[in-house]
Amino acid sequence: MAARGLEWEALYDTLRVSFRKALPALAIYGALTIAYLLFEAKSQLIASILFYALLGGAFNIFMGMTGYVDFGYVAFLAMGAYGMAIAFTYLPAAGPLTVLLGFAMGMILAAMLAGVVGGIALRLRGAYFAIATIGVNEGIRFLIEGGNLLGGSIGLYLAGRMREVLGEPGYIFAATTGADLILILQAFLTVFITALILSSRVGYALLAIREDEDAAKALGVNVTKYKLIAFTTSAILASLLGASFWALKGGYVEPARVFNIHYTVEAIIVVMLGGAGTLLGPLVGALIYQGSNFVLNTYVAPLLEAVGIHALGIHLPIFALVLLSVIILMPEGIVGYLRGRVKNRILREVLV
Amino acid sequence: MAGKDPLLVVEGVSKRFGGVVALDNVSLRVGEGELVAIIGPNGSGKTTLFNVINGVIKPDSGRVIFRGVDVTELPPYKRVEMGLARTFQIPRPWQGLSVKENVAVGAFFGSRRARSITEAMERAEKVLEIVGLSQKAEEPAAKLTVVEKKLLELARALAMEPKLLLLDEIVAGMSPADVERVIDTVVRVRDEMGIAVVALVEHVIRAVRRAAERVVVLHQGRVIADGAPEEVLRDPHVVEVYLGVPGA
DSSP states (O other): OOHHHHHHHHHHHHHHHHHHHHHHHHHHHHHHHHHHHHHHHHHHHEEEEHHHHHHHHIIIIIIIOOHHHHHOTTHHHHHHHHHHHHHHHHHHGGHHHHHHHHHHHHHHHHHHHHHHHHHHHHTOHOOOOOOOHHHHHHHHHHHHHHHTTTTTTTEOHHHHHHHHHHHHHHHHHIIIIIIIHHHHHHHHHHHHHHHHHTHHHHHHHHHHHHHHHHHHHHHTTTTHHHHHHHHHHHHHHHHHIIIIIIIIIIEEEEEETTTHHHHHHHHHHHHHHHOOOOOOOOHHHHHHHHHHHHHHIIIIIHHHTTTOOOOTHHHHHHHHHHHHHHHOTTTTTTHHHHHHHOOHHHHHHHHH | OOSOSSSSEEEEEEEEEETTTEEEEEEEOOTTEEEEEEEOOTTSSSSHHHHHHHHHSSEEEEEEEEEEEEEETHHHHHHHHHHEEESSOOOOEEEEEESHHHHHHHHHHHHSOOOSSHHHHHHHHHHHHHHHGGGTTTSSSSOHHHHHHHHHHHHHHHOOOOOOEEOOOTTOOOOOOHHHHHHHHHHHHHHOOEEEEEESSOOHHHHHHHHSEEEEEEEETEEEEOHHHHHHHHHHHHHHHHOTTTOO
């Protein structure tokens, strides 16, 4: 009985510490939610910031905490998107529950892929791991395209199916406000899971692995187990994002898009810019990345266009330079950099 | 000497790296709470022996028995859970983590695993106090001096609350004053926590002679002497290895 009491106490303690850690990020997401509800004209900008915050947030749990770069990351979003598409295409009988089935299907596909890929590729280190994971992403894409599976290279068209299954008003809600609200829920979930990991044995194992894997191994960390936990958690959260943002909101799942390595690169930018392994990092990275993206393409690009310079996508070369500078000048990212220099105790508690 | 049920038994362990014989039929026993020094010149196989005991390296032949269990095939983390802890010759703290966080990892993964972050941090503070690093608890580990890093390694291992502590050259390169301080700390934790200690040392400095109850001498991968410090150090073969008597 005494031991059981201690277990509960430890659980309560972990939850309490996690919640405190999560508060600053939860507050910012709360503010974004209020802004989303108040300013309809900017709601899609906010939704796209949330997309990048989650793209980075899920990636952070694996890449940020272990230091392994998974170039095949986007495949987990693809699993989520296909999970949702499969549910609507092949199991429409469940009615509105099809949405839940879709998420479940995406999570299962992502977890299975993470288990197989992680079980094999996580034995590799550094560049070898990165290369192997690119291969996986491209391999699955060509399997679907070449094998003409699940719609082949054309993909699966969801919008029509969603209209049939959910009815017209249900479809419109699910593809707009509904999908965005799910995105907000995912943001809270991702923050809390990250905080929980950072405040527990798992997080300490991952940080030890990132800093020196051999030392971690010799000092009693079952490195394979913890890397796999991080890989799978990251994969499942990523699948939720693919299912809501690409499938529900986008209404269309095509391999050329959902397996596009471009998104993996963007996830790396968001995480490195904000601060790998920190709680606020992906959110800060997303605000800067998607915020500047919006300003550059909406206001700066038309000005350049007026003088004859084709400038759509101008944010990409700019961010290439920004990322280079961040890696050279502050490899810990913005949040990590500030935390290392702030002396104030309260500020240090906020910068997690 | 080891009692009836020794804590650690190394039985006829051999290990080759290509053509080099690092360990040649090494046998060794360590009793509960015993303080043993393993000495030997550079390249005598000391660190390989540690890596075999710890599980980082699998021996070609022979067995390692810890707390009555044959652990030869077990991965390092299982041995750690059973109460084995080690330090590295060249300190390997996790540079990006703070001193306290480094020790907290030890508390999370030792033989009595901390259940929550608060428990891990409390234990880390207690252990840092023992080794005298409390002042540096919040500093990044990368900022410590070499001696402090060695103390951090010791603290990290102690936070695991081990039954057996393997110290790899913990006093090498330290000033005599630091050597005294570290050895006193080791003897104190042995006395207070009942931890058996096996320390690798290149040379039997005075402090080691004073602290160790037994000295084992390794030479070219073989145990050439095993006994009380004074006795072993008078052994002609040991003298020959260290001083290089002509005609040997």
